[in-house]
Amino acid sequence: xxxxxxxxxxxxxxxxxxxxxxxxxxxxxxxxxxxxxxxxxxxxxxxxxxxxxxxxxxxxxxxxxxxxxxxxxxxxxxxxxxxxxxxxxxxxxxxxx
Amino acid sequence: xxxxxxxxxxxxxxxxxxxxxxxxxxxxxxxxxxxxxxxxxxxxxxxxxxxxxxxxxxxxxxxxxxxxxxxxxxxxxxxxxxxxxxxxxxxxxxxxxxxxxxxxxxxxxxxxxxxxxxxxxxxxxxxxxxxxxxxxxxxxxxxxxxxxxxxxxxxxxxxxxxxxxxxxxxxxxxxxxxxxxxxxxxxxxxxxxxxxxxxxxxxxxxxxxxxxxxxxxxxxxxxxxxxxxxxxxxxxxxxxxxxxxxxxxxxxxxxxxxxxxxxxxxxxxxxxxxxxxxxxxxxxxxxxxxxxxxxxxxxxxxxxxxxxxxxxxxxxxxxxxxxxxxxxxxxxxxxxxxxxxxxxxxxxxxxxxxxxxxxxxxxxxxxxxxxxxxxxxxxxxxxxxxxxxxxxxxxxxxxxxxxxxxxxxxxxxxxxxxxxxxxxxxxxxxxxxxxxxxxxxxxxxxxxxxxxxxxxxxxxxxxxxxxxxxxxxxxxxxx
Numbered sequence: 001x002x003x004x005x006x007x008x009x010x011x012x013x014x015x016x017x018x019x020x021x022x023x024x025x026x027x028x029x030x031x032x033x034x035x036x037x038x039x040x041x042x043x044x045x046x047x048x049x050x051x052x053x054x055x056x057x058x059x060x061x062x063x064x065x066x067x068x069x070x071x072x073x074x075x076x077x078x079x080x081x082x083x084x085x086x087x088x089x090x091x092x093x094x095x096x097x
Numbered sequence: 098x099x100x101x102x103x104x105x106x107x108x109x110x111x112x113x114x115x116x117x118x119x120x121x122x123x124x125x126x127x128x129x130x131x132x133x134x135x136x137x138x139x140x141x142x143x144x145x146x147x148x149x150x151x152x153x154x155x156x157x158x159x160x161x162x163x164x165x166x167x168x169x170x171x172x173x174x175x176x177x178x179x180x181x182x183x184x185x186x187x188x189x190x191x192x193x194x195x196x197x198x199x200x201x202x203x204x205x206x207x208x209x210x211x212x213x214x215x216x217x218x219x220x221x222x223x224x225x226x227x228x229x230x231x232x233x234x235x236x237x238x239x240x241x242x243x244x245x246x247x248x249x250x251x252x253x254x255x256x257x258x259x260x261x262x263x264x265x266x267x268x269x270x271x272x273x274x275x276x277x278x279x280x281x282x283x284x285x286x287x288x289x290x291x292x293x294x295x296x297x298x299x300x301x302x303x304x305x306x307x308x309x310x311x312x313x314x315x316x317x318x319x320x321x322x323x324x325x326x327x328x329x330x331x332x333x334x335x336x337x338x339x340x341x342x343x344x345x346x347x348x349x350x351x352x353x354x355x356x357x358x359x360x361x362x363x364x365x366x367x368x369x370x371x372x373x374x375x376x377x378x379x380x381x382x383x384x385x386x387x388x389x390x391x392x393x394x395x396x397x398x399x400x401x402x403x404x405x406x407x408x409x410x411x412x413x414x415x416x417x418x419x420x421x422x423x424x425x426x427x428x429x430x431x432x433x434x435x436x437x438x439x440x441x442x443x444x445x446x447x448x449x450x451x452x453x454x455x456x457x458x459x460x461x462x463x464x465x466x467x468x469x470x471x472x473x474x475x476x477x478x479x480x481x482x483x484x485x486x487x488x489x490x491x492x493x494x495x496x497x498x499x500x501x502x503x504x505x506x507x508x509x510x511x512x513x514x515x516x517x518x519x520x521x522x523x524x525x526x527x528x529x530x531x532x533x534x535x536x537x538x539x540x541x542x543x544x545x546x547x548x549x550x551x552x553x554x555x556x557x558x559x560x561x562x563x564x565x566x567x568x569x570x571x572x573x574x575x576x
Contacts, residue, residue, distance in 0.1 A: 016367055018181050055174050055372035061380040064152035067116050070123030071137045078136040078242065088132040089239035092183040095229055 003037035005030040100337075101301035104329045105309075106264055106294060107256035110271060111249050112281045113225065113289040114157045120224050120248035121148030121191065128287060132241040140224075140246030142187030148375050150175075154248040155198070155379060157280040158222050159389045161250060162199030164274050164396060165217055171381045173198045175222075175373040183240050184226040192251075194370045197221035198379075204274065206266040215267045216255040225249050256295065256306065261325040265318050268292060276422045276461075277396050285316050292321060297342070298332045307332070308342040312356055314349045324349045324356060331356075400425060408438035414446050421460030424449075430467030435474045444470060448488060452495045465498045473501040480561045483553070486510045512561045516568075519560055523568050526551045537573055545569060 010026050010033075021029060075088055084091040119126055122139035138146040162169055176194040202217035227245040229238045252271065258264050272283040272290060283290040297309035312328060315321045332342050347356040395403070397419050404415040419425045428445060432438035453460065473494060477487045482505055490510065493499035505511055526548055527534055536544035545566075552565050 016179075016369065056374065056377050058377065060377045063149060063377050064155070065118075065123065065149045067118050067151050067153035068123065069118050069125045071125070071135075073134045074124070074136045075131075075133045077138075078133050078141050084237075086237070086239055088134075089230070089241050090133075090183070091237050091239055092229075093238070094231060094236045095183055095238045 002041065003034045005033050005037075102298045102329075102333050102336075103301045104259055104296060104298055104325070105256045105306060106258040106260075106296050106325065107309075108252075108254045108258070108264065108267065109293040109295070109311075110252045110254075110268065111225075111291045111293075112161075112252070112271075112275055112283060114154055114248040114250065115279060115281050116151055116153045116157070116248055118151055119246035120151050120154050120222070121246055124246065126247050128289075130243050132239070133243060135243040136245070140186075141242050142185075148191065150376060150379070151248065154222055155381070156389060157248075157278070158198045158220070158250050159381065159386065160278045160393060161252075161275055161280055162202065162220055163386070163390055163393065164278060165199075165202040165204050165220070165252070165271075167199035167202030167217060167220060169381055169386055170196050170198055170200060171383075171386075172196065172378055173381070174378045175376045176370045177373050178368045178370055180368060182226070183238065184229050184245070186227065186242060186245060190224060190226065191373055191376070192223035193221035195372070198381075204267065204270045206263060206270050208263060208266065213257075213263070215257045215263075215270075218253045218255050220250055220252045223249050223251060256297075256309075261322040264292075264294070264321060264325060268318070268321070273397055273420070273422075277394060279394065282461075285318070288316065291316065294321065294325060294328075296325060296328050296332070298329055298336065307336075308344050310342065310344065311346045312349050313346060313359070314351075316351070320349060320351045323351075323354055327354065328356060397425075404428075408432065408442070410438065410442050414442050417450070418442065418445055421463075423463050424460045427463060427465070427467045427470065431470045431474070434468060434471035437474055437478070440474050440478075441470065444474065444491065448491050449495065452492060456496075463495075465494045469494045469498055469501055476501055476505060480563070481505065481511055483512060483558050483560070483562060486558050510559060512559050516564070519556070519564065520568060520572075522555050522560075523552055523565070523572055526555060527569075527572060534573065545573075 007026075010021075010030050013033075014021050014026070014029075079085050079088065079090070082090050113126075116126055118124060119135075119140055122137050124135045124137050124140055127135065139148055159169060173193065173196040175191050177189045178192045178194070179189045181188050197219045199220040200218070202220070203214045204217070205212050205214055207213075225244050225247040227240050227242040229240055231238050254267065258267060268290075275281050275283050275290075281289055285291070292315055294312045294315060295309050296312065297307035299305065299307045310328060310332070312324050315324055328347070335342055343358075346359045348359045349356045401412075401415045401419045404410045404419065405412060410418070417424075418428050424445060428438075428441055431441045435441065449463070453463075470491075473487060473491055476482045476490075477484065482490065486505075490499070490501050490504055493504055494501060530548060530551060533544045533547050537548070548569055549562070549565060552569065553560060553562065556565075
């Protein structure tokens with residue numbers, strides 16, 4: 001494999017993704033990421049000079065909705081799977097001082 | 098000699114747009130709904146849901162961009178900003194990093210040394226986060242996603258401000274522009290306008306920028322002013338003690354009038370932005386820009402000039418009236434109804450300002466209708482009520498939007514046009530005040546004023562002063 005993921009990188013990516021990985025999991029993730037990067041490198045074989053970068057594969061622009069309220073009270077559906085609910089709010093560990 | 102320091106300030110201003118629905122779904126944006134009632138799978142980040150952009154968000158953003166002299170990015174896109182926090186159910190915020198809708202603008206502010214341009218670096222569209230309520234007794238926070246997905250624009254200025262006064266002037270200018278466009282109500286207390294302050298200090302005369310801090314949670318002009326003054330002093334103190342300012346985000350506590358560090362640069366976030374795959378690019382044609390420009394309502398400067406020309410209103414009065422869109426709207430509508438712009442302007446400048454001060458409200462919150470002000474002016478003009486009664490009636494219009502005609506009727510405040518009754522009163526006043534009568538007849542014109550006052554008092558203000566004056570003169574002559 002051409003790409004190498006360092007221990008520091010896998011540690012950092014884990015922190016950003018809020019994941020705690022065991023040593024075995026880290027090694028497996030490193031290998032997967034290396035494979036992905038190698039695969040993406042295939043693109044470098046193409047000459048992309050003069051081609052606009054694109055963010056979307058469909059040749060579609062300007063998909064809009066009009067500013068009209070279409071949704072009613074969605075409370076029960078929204079809260080249906082809440083791990084913890086207090087009255088009509090989600091309950092989470094305290095976030096601030 | 099002590100070192101002189103200069104404060105360098107840049108602002109990030111978030112403004113909630115006045116759309117009826119959220120930016121990517123058909124949920125209502127109404128403020129103050131019961132928790133989580135304005136939610137759906139899109140704005141709560143449920144797997145498989147897809148956002149669709151609200152056209153009105155682009156319209157408002159274009160209008161604000163054009164009114165702040167920005168260049169419009171005609172091919173613009175959304176990006177994903179990744180972070181984990183309970184107020185953000187998707188674990189990313191849809192925002193714009195690489196191609197924000199507007200760039201390189203400016204607004205002009207008035208300073209004691211003349212006009213000053215505050216440059217705008219860029220403005221982008223994004224979605225707001227949910228709201229966290231912290232339980233006083235429990236060790237928990239409650240999350241309400243009604244605000245999640247409410248459309249925002251964030252306006253990022255260049256570090257062009259040098260004092261709290263300039264910051265307030267810039268914010269007031271932005272607020273006025275956006276309110277005139279109808280793009281937001283810009284209420285700081287309700288959070289529909291929020292400012293983060295980036296501040297650094299440097300020795301006066303130097304060009305390089307010092308290390309800056311960012312302050313959040315500022316929800317009144319007073320809090321902004323205090324936070325700026327406090328942070329400037331804190332940074333100068335550090336530098337004077339030979340210490341470094343740490344680049345960090347600080348949270349302002351308005352009750353304690355003190356800021357404290359939220360997070361420092363060491364654990365600064367890496368947002369891993371990438372192009373938003375669920376939304377297609379926005380292409381803004383020249384025609385679209387021209388349409389938005391054509392629909393642009395008259396902004397304050399133009400309105401002010403027109404008032405001076407069209408209605409012959411003095412500069413100072415025009416400035417006060419146009420300072421708030423609400424007051425300008427009342428002025429124009431009332432003037433159109435009663436066709437007496439100068440009188441409308443007087444009522445706004447004198448009695449309205451006095452009552453606003455007395456009751457501590459702002460011009461944006463004036464709740465009386467232009468129709469009722471116009472009616473009141475007509476009642477005074479056709480002699481139905483006296484000036485002093487009009488002031489009392491106006492207070493009711495100001496407070497409760499009372500209908501002046503009904504109010505005057507119900508409270509029996511109408512001027513008595515019954516000349517016989519008036520004559521009787523005048524005669525009684527004359528016989529009760531022989532001294533004043535004698536003085537007047539002896540050539541003391543001033544004595545008439547006292548007799549006028551007595552008569553009006555006896556009539557409880559319900560007499561037409563001109564009629565009283567005429568009748569007094571006639572009776573004084575004849576007897």
